[in-house]
Amino acid sequence: MQKDGSLPDNVDVDQLMTKAGMALGGDGVDRVLIQPIRVDTDPANPEAARVIIEVLSGNLRFLNGYGPKGQLLRQNVAGWKIEFAARISDRGGLALAEAEANPEQGQLSCDNVLLKNYFVAAMTEWLRGQAQNVLARTEGRFAVIPRNEFLRCYLRPLLLEPLQVRLDELPDFIHSREGLAGELKASECLNEKSGVEATLYNGARAEFVPTKAGWQYRDHVLLHWQEANRTLHDRESEQDVHCTLALATQPGEDGRPHATLDIISTLTRYEWDSVKQELPASRQRTYMGKAWARATLQWSLRIQWLAAADGSIRMTVQERKGMPRTDAGTTGIYVVSDPLPHLINVHRICQWWENHSASLAPVRSELAEPLAAATTTVFERIVQALAPDGNRHCRGLRINERGDIEMELGE
Structure with a gap:
């Protein structure tokens, strides 16, 4: 509203020649310009808002003395800041008619209590004077689904919980050496699983844990053992599985920002x-060299909720699957033509990665697409509830800085 001129960017409350004997603002150097007004809301208290106004430049004028001999003095108010408690209406509008100042949360760099009290009173009068215009512009314009509510009603039952079940069904790599030659050296092994205290033996499975952007799952296992005869092999086998869910506003194919869930x-x-090779003469084992190999596979799904040009809400589900990334090498006189196929069966790993219950195809068809369809229906119902006569439509969906889903409604 400040940008389009429907809300003033200056404050002018003139009570200089009345009982107050003071004025905030005026012409020239006295003109009080304000920074873009900030409005903060709290998901835990959806009926309240904090309005923060900071002065960029200008003066508070006051009379020193009485009658025609009174001297006009000025107090520079640049940098002064004041916070107000306001109400959010039932239709999501910012109601300023009864806004109350909280001087303790402000910055008023002046020792004169009288001047500070007048500044607070004048700013309160000015802000309340904008109430009708602000309420008309903000009421019914935005609908916000709090992050925690969206998680509880949709993401958790439709995506997080069923995906957790599918990941729990995968074989735990900690058991991959059972029944094979070579005893594990426990002190050199790792079993790191997100959300739980895992050991080599307690059977704990990784869980999704919240992050700033969403949730993350990690199952990291490192196994170390020896295989000995005339040749001693120190072996390590490591598997690291990550799964990340992130809610954010991301650009779509049309270049516009949209509410986005990335998996x-x-x-x-x-x-x-x-x-290490045993030498015949000394019966001692001598280090001969080592080989290593690594393979990394990744896929991703992007769900985006889009406000179409006709006001309807539609969704897209895009998938991306990269080619396996591999690297390998040897040191010493480890004799092998190619360490990668010698140590890793990439084809078999790819087959498993593409066909288990938490792989790309079933997650897309059985989890992501139903989630997108269910939430799209909910968004459309919210628009219909706020605009039952059909005079408002969804003009945009985004994830705000608190992680809430914010829908903008327009004519």
């Missing part, structure tokens, strides 16, 4: 083999 899943497999 990214990554698998990294690493194998390492160090060899």
Whole structure:
């Protein structure tokens, strides 16, 4: 509203020649210009808002003395800041008619209590004078679904919980050496699982944990063992599985920002083999060299909710699957033509990665697309509830700085 001129960018409350004997603003150097007004809301208290106004430049004028001999003095108010408590109406409008100042949360760099009290009173009068115009512009314009509510009603039952079940069904890599030659060296092994205290033996499975942008799952296992005969092999086998869910505002194919949910899943497999050979003369084992190999696979899904030109809400689900990234190498006189196929069966890992219950195809068809369809229906119902006569439509969906879903309504 300040940008389009429907809300003044200056404050002018003139009571200089009345009982107050003071004025905030005026002409020339006295003109009080304000910074863009900031409005903060709290998801825990959706009926309240904080309005913060900071003065860019200008003066508070006051008379020193009485009658025609009274001297006109000025107090520079640049940098002064005041906070107001306001109400959010039932239709989401900013109601300023009863806004109350909170001087304790402000910055009023002056020791004169009388001047500070007048500044607060004048700013309150000015702000309340904008109430009708502000309410008309903001009421019914935005609908906000709090992040926690969206998580509880939609993301958790339709995506997080079923995806957690599917990940729990995957074999735990900690058991991949069971029944095979070579005893694990526990002190060199790792079992890191997000959300739980995992050991080599307690059977704990990784869980999704909240992050600033969304939620993250990690299952990281490192196994170390030895295989010994005339040749001693120190072996390590490592698997790291990541799954990230992130809510944010991202540009779509049309270049405009849209509410976006990204699902990214990554698998990294690493194998390492160090060899010591027993020499016939000394019966001692001598280090011969080592080989290592790594393969990384990743896929991603992007759900975007778009406000179409006709006011309807539609969604897109885009998938991306990268080619396996591999690298390998040897040191010493480890004799092998190619360490990658010698240590890792990339084809078999790719087949498993593409066909388990938490892979790209089933997550898209059984989780992501139903979630997108269900939430799109909910967004449309919200628009219909706020504009039952059909005079307002959705003009945009975004994720705001608190992670809430914000829908903008327009004619």
